[in-house]
Amino acid sequence: MKQVSFEDIYTLGKIVTENDLYRHFHYSEMLVRYDSNFIEFKKLPTLSEFKPVEKYLREYHQKNGQKHVKFYFPANQKPTAELNAYLTDKGYEIGFIELFAILPKDFPALMNNPDIQIEAVTEKNLELYLTLQYKHDLEYGSEFAKQKKDLIKRQFKELHILQILAYYKGNPAGYVDIIISSKTAEIDNLAVDEEFRNKGIGSRLQKFAMETFPEKTVILIADGEDTPKEMYKKQNYQYCGFKYGVQKVY
The missing domain is CATH 3.40.630.30 (Gcn5-related N-acetyltransferase (GNAT))
Incomplete structure (x- = not known):
């Protein structure tokens, strides 16, 4: 079987911002579709790295009338205990997806x-x-x-x-x-x-x-x-x- 990864999964949305830390996907045709409007981290952020990105996405979505924020972390890495505690305290839903082939x-x-x-x-x-x-x-x-x-x-x-x-x-x-x-x-x-x-x-x-x-x-x-x-x-x-x-x- 050919090796596959999450990079092979189709994402409906355009990359509107990309840097060393994350990619920001946005799909203006369907703003209520969470899996098309999110930030995907390229590397696991520290809490101090996460907070400004969180603020950026919240403000970006507010300008578009969107009422959510969503983030994905790098494949096969769990959020740190510090980051997990922050996310839980702020009322985030935390879950994970799995890739099968x-x-x-x-x-x-x-x-x-x-x-x-x-x-x-x-x-x-x-x-x-x-x-x-x-x-x-x-x-x-x-x-x-x-x-x-x-x-x-x-x-x-x-x-x-x-x-x-x-x-x-x-x-x-x-x-x-x-x-x-x-x-x-x-x-x-x-x-x-x-x-x-x-x-x-x-x-x-x-x-x-x-x-x-x-x-x-x-x-x-x-x-x-x-x-x-x-x-x-x-x-x-x-x-x-x-x-x-x-x-x-x-």
């Missing part, structure tokens, strides 16, 4: 289930795809769901993003985005509607990615504290590292 040939074989159909999103089924995602995105508020709908329409035109829709007995049931690069195919935005869970739809969506890009390394990000990562391990994904992140909503 697999060669398509190593993904388990699946029994055929005629009740599940998988197809790429086209003009014909785009509205079904949008409707299902809008339903799920309402969990984060109507404004987020509306802006996400516009984002999906923009990404529909992107050649490096393949949008996939799953059906169960003819009903839209789940979806995934596959982000294509020269050496990887990244599984992103994988979701199955609550009504259709535990039927093998998530595995079938992944299998579609494996079959579509058999020569690439398939990668994905999992929340370090959520249970889906246990499923990925059972499916033969290899653990490739972690990254701590913190965010605060004002």
